[in-house]
Amino acid sequence: MHESWGLTGPQFLAGYGVALAVALISGLIVRARMRAAAQNKSTEPLSADELAYLAGGPRRVAEAALARLVESGALRTSRAGTVSVTGVPATGPVDQAVLADASRHLRRTVSLLLASVVNHPALSRDLASALVRRDLLVAADTVRARLRLAVTPLLVLLGVGVLRWINGVAVGAPVGWLTVLLLVTAVLAVLLRSRPAVPRTERGQRLLEAARDRLTGSVSPWHGVPPGQVPPAAGDLVAVHGLGAYPDPTVRRVLAPARPRRRFGSSTTVASSCSGGIVASGSCSSGSDSSSSSSSCGSGSSGCGSGCGGGCGGGG
Amino acid sequence: MVAIPRLGVGIGWRSEIDLTVERLPQVDFVEVVAENLSPDRLPESLRVLRGRGVPVLPHAVSLSLGGAEPVDRDRVAHLAALAEALDAPLVSDHVCFVRAGGLDSGHLMPVPRTADALDVLVANVRAAQAELPVPLALENVAALLDWPDGELTEGQFLAELVERTDCLLLVDVANLHANARNINTDPAEFLTAIPLERLAYVHVAGGVEHHGVYHDTHAHPVLPEVLDLLAELRRRVDPPGVLLERDDNYPSDAELAAELDAIRAVLADPEQRR
Numbered sequence: 176m177h178e179s180w181g182l183t184g185p186q187f188l189a190g191y192g193v194a195l196a197v198a199l200i201s202g203l204i205v206r207a208r209m210r211a212a213a214q215n216k217s218t219e220p221l222s223a224d225e226l227a228y229l230a231g232g233p234r235r236v237a238e239a240a241l242a243r244l245v246e247s248g249a250l251r252t253s254r255a256g257t258v259s260v261t262g263v264p265a266t267g268p269v270d271q272a273v274l275a276d277a278s279r280h281l282r283r284t285v286s287l288l289l290a291s292v293v294n295h296p297a298l299s300r301d302l303a304s305a306l307v308r309r310d311l312l313v314a315a316d317t318v319r320a321r322l323r324l325a326v327t328p329l330l331v332l333l334g335v336g337v338l339r340w341i342n343g344v345a346v347g348a349p350v351g352w353l354t355v356l357l358l359v360t361a362v363l364a365v366l367l368r369s370r371p372a373v374p375r376t377e378r379g380q381r382l383l384e385a386a387r388d389r390l391t392g393s394v395s396p397w398h399g400v401p402p403g404q405v406p407p408a409a410g411d412l413v414a415v416h417g418l419g420a421y422p423d424p425t426v427r428r429v430l431a432p433a434r435p436r437r438r439f440g441s442s443t444t445v446a447s448s449c450s451g452g453i454v455a456s457g458s459c460s461s462g463s464d465s466s467s468s469s470s471s472c473g474s475g476s477s478g479c480g481s482g483c484g485g486g487c488g489g490g491g
Numbered sequence: 492m493v494a495i496p497r498l499g500v501g502i503g504w505r506s507e508i509d510l511t512v513e514r515l516p517q518v519d520f521v522e523v524v525a526e527n528l529s530p531d532r533l534p535e536s537l538r539v540l541r542g543r544g545v546p547v548l549p550h551a552v553s554l555s556l557g558g559a560e561p562v563d564r565d566r567v568a569h570l571a572a573l574a575e576a577l578d579a580p581l582v583s584d585h586v587c588f589v590r591a592g593g594l595d596s597g598h599l600m601p602v603p604r605t606a607d608a609l610d611v612l613v614a615n616v617r618a619a620q621a622e623l624p625v626p627l628a629l630e631n632v633a634a635l636l637d638w639p640d641g642e643l644t645e646g647q648f649l650a651e652l653v654e655r656t657d658c659l660l661l662v663d664v665a666n667l668h669a670n671a672r673n674i675n676t677d678p679a680e681f682l683t684a685i686p687l688e689r690l691a692y693v694h695v696a697g698g699v700e701h702h703g704v705y706h707d708t709h710a711h712p713v714l715p716e717v718l719d720l721l722a723e724l725r726r727r728v729d730p731p732g733v734l735l736e737r738d739d740n741y742p743s744d745a746e747l748a749a750e751l752d753a754i755r756a757v758l759a760d761p762e763q764r765r
Contacts, residue, residue, distance in 0.1 A: 248743040254509050254536050261743040282507060425510065 179342050188352055191336060195360060198328035202367045205325035209313055210377050219309070221382055224269045227414035228302045229311060229383045232373045233293040236302060238418045238430075240273040240292075241285070243410035245426060250277055252429045257282035268297035285430055311379030318374045322367070329364040336360060387415045495626075495659065496580045498546060498692050498732025500755055502747065508737070509536035511744050515751065518545065522734050523577075525549040525569065530576035537577065547577040548692075551584040556615040556629070557602035558588035567622045574625050581691055583628040583661045584619075586612065586649065603638035604648045609655075616656045628659035628691035631681075633669035633707040645676060646684025653689050660685060663694035664720040665707055665736075672705040678720055682727055692732030695721055695754055710739035713750055715764075721754065722761035733758060 182190070221229070227239035241258070244250040249263040249270075259282050265274040272295040277283045292298055306312035313321075336357045343350040375383065390407050412420045418431035499519025504512050512521060513536055521540060528534070528549070537547055551570050554562055574582050587599040602608050620627050629652065631645060643651065653660060662685070670676040695718070697711040713735070724730065733754050737747065757764060 248745055251508065251741065251744070252510055253507055254534070255506065259507060259741065261741065261746075263743045425513075429510070 179339070179346065179348070184343075184348060184353075187339060188356065191332070191339075191353075191356055194332050195329075195356065195363075198332050199363055199367070201328055202325040205321060206367065209318065209321040209325075210375065210380070221311075221386065223410055223414055224267070224298075224302055225306055225309075225311070226383070226386050226411070228306060229373060229375055229379050230387075230415045231417060233299040233302070234289060235414060235417065236269060236298045237273060237289045237292045239410045239414035240269045240298075241289070241430065242413035242418065242421055243408070244270055244273060244277075245421075245430070246409040249274060252285075252426055253282065254429060255282070256286070256429055256432065257284050258288065259283065268301070272297045306379065310376055311382060313374040313376055315374075318370060322370065326364050326368045329360060329367060333357065333360045333364060383415070386411075390415055495689075495691055495731050496546070498548075498580075498734075500751055500758070501732060501734045502751065503550075503734060503736045503738070504537065504540070504547070505738065505741075506534060506536075508741050508747075509534065511741075511747060512536070513539055515744065515748055517751070517755075520546040520548060520732060520734070522548045522550045522583075522736075523573075525551040525573050525582070526553050528573060530569070530572040533576060541577065546580055548579050549573045549577060549582045551582065552599065553589055554584045554615075554619060555587070555589045556584060556619060557586055557600075557608065557612050558591055558615070559611055560591070562615040562618050564618075564622065567619045570619075571623050574623065579625060581626045581628055581659060582623060583630060583659075583691070585630045585632050586652065587632045599632040601632055601634035601636070601638065602648075604641035604643045604645065606642060609643075609648065609651055612652060613655045616652065616658055620656065620658070626659050626691070628661040630661035630663055630694065631666050631670075633663070633666040633673075635673055635704070637674045644680060644684060645670070646681040649685050653686050658689075659691035660689050661691055661694060662724065662730075663696065664724060665694065665696040665698055665713070665717045667720050668714070668717050669698065669705045669707045672700070678723065682724055687724075687728040690728060690730055692734055693721065693724065693730045694734055694736055696736040697750075708739070709736050712742075712746075713753070718753060718757050719764050722757050722764035725758055725761035730758075 180187070223239060223243070224236055227236040231238075241250065244265060245252055245258065247263060247265075248261055249265050250258040251261050252258050258277050259280075260274060260278045265271050273288070273292050276288055276292050276295075303312060303315070307314045336353065340350050340353050340357060342348075343353060390411055406422065409422055412422060419427065421427040421430055499517075501518055501520035501522065502512055502515065504521040504523050506527075512518060521537075523537065528537075541547060549570055551566070554566055554570070556562060570582050570584075573579070585599050586602055588602060589596050589599060602612060616627065616629070629649075631649065649660060652658065662682075664678075667676075667678040667681060671678050695713055696707060696709045697713045698705055698707045698709070698717075699711045700706070721733065735747070735750055735754060737750075741747075
């Protein structure tokens with residue numbers, strides 16, 4: 176049997192496999208520890224905007240603001256999927272930014288409004304900085320550095336494997352299994368390097384889950400809001416669950432038209448996971464059913480892509 | 492003579508405020524601009540309202556019944572089809588002309604109040620009535636000018652029109668205010684002259700005074716003077732319906748609801764506005 180670098184093919188493959196496992200585990204640990212650092216113990220409650228950012232980033236902040244403005248009467252919805260200003264003023268930089276965008280048009284299409292305002296500093300940069308200061312969000316620089324560190328062992332391993340593969344091809348040795356392992360390594364490296372949509376710290380995650388439980392706990396899946404209790408504000412519901420949780424079903428259809436959205440190859444759609452609004456989202460987020468829990472996080476947040484698996488479904 | 496249906500208090504349906512109209516409390520009927528709708532593609536909002544039993548009344552702006560040209564049968568047919576699609580109890584347009592010699596004015600132009608002009612108007616109204624499946628109500632317009640050599644007051648002119656065509660009347664109190672302000676007509680004389688028993692409903696709308704001229708904008712709050720005229724009318728007759736028109740610069744739902752409440756308050760107790 177041909178031996179390059181003093182190793183037979185099977186010996187190299189075995190060594191590579193072990194190294195791959197070690198590199199992957201170390202990468203996962205680095206990735207997980209990124210969320211852990213918690214120096215700031217401030218117990219100040221989350222603002223509605225901060226809660227929305229933690230739940231779904233700038234897009235969710237925009238959705239929550241939209242819900243608040245519609246509920247307060249500052250924005251009027253129409254069945255055409257548009258909103259228009261009514262002259263009722265808004266308070267706070269986020270709501271004012273959303274209202275300013277809407278007021279530039281006679282009738283502003285909701286999807287275009289959301290796409291436009293997510294880039295406003297009040298919804299993105301400013302909130303992210305505040306959350307980083309409070310140790311609820313991992314700073315973007317830290318995320319980049321940690322992910323680079325997490326993926327480095329895999330990349331080194333991949334480099335060694337590629338050299339072995341070139342050598343194998345050059346000497347006419349079989350490289351079929353090595354090719355498979357290299358592809359697996361490459362895929363794992365891409366996954367490990369992927370940035371979470373909202374890089375919450377563990378503390379941020381806990382606060383988000385607490386808020387989610389508090390909001391969901393006030394609404395029964397079967398009976399709605401218990402007698403004597405004030406229903407949760409639309410802005411808070413949308414902050415944690417997305418526009419699909421807007422309490423009024425007609426307005427919900429206008430703001431968040433049901434459209435099939437595939438998630439991790441499943442056919443679960445936003446509409447089916449949250450069709451009953453908060454009533455359904457009782458099972459959406461708090462329940463033990465992990466499939467409904469994870470599908471709830473897809474509602475409304477387009478930023479909830481492949482990277483958010485761990486954090487987004489955390490309520491389940 | 493057909494009985495005039497009780498309509499209650501309503502608001503003009505516009506696509507911009509479709510959900511608002513659906514959700515405002517106690518909207519008894521709505522009115523739609525006929526030219527903006529197609530009978531075979533009614534907006535979902537109107538289907539919802541019809542499903543609840545809310546009457547939807549088509550209101551036309553383009554028949555140009557006061558024009559010297561024969562009435563456009565296609566426009567009448569459209570209005571008729573819409574009335575049937577909406578199962579409307581009546582339809583309406585204005586005592587005005589909007590085109591002449593192939594040109595559109597873009598405005599509801601007042602008709603000269605002469606015997607000749609009345610003959611033309613009567614002929615056009617009868618032609619339209621012949622093609623319509625439901626009664627036709629005609630509305631007084633806001634005029635920024637008065638044609639010379641008028642032989643009748645506006646009230647007398649409308650009374651003659653009703654006498655000769657058996658049409659219904661749609662009295663716009665904001666237009667009455669506009670005419671009183673801009674061309675010095677007398678609203679009390681108008682209300683005395685017209686046959687109030689032929690009143691189908693009343694329009695109330697907002698406007699704004701600018702450089703001494705009142706503009707019937709439908710984009711501003713209803714002025715107290717207009718509500719005073721509604722009270723004056725209410726003291727003479729219990730109108731089958733009163734409708735708030737708002738076409739632009741839409742305020743919050745709460746403000747629209749407050750304007751409807753103000754109308755209801757006047758109808759319940761017109762003496763409060765003495």
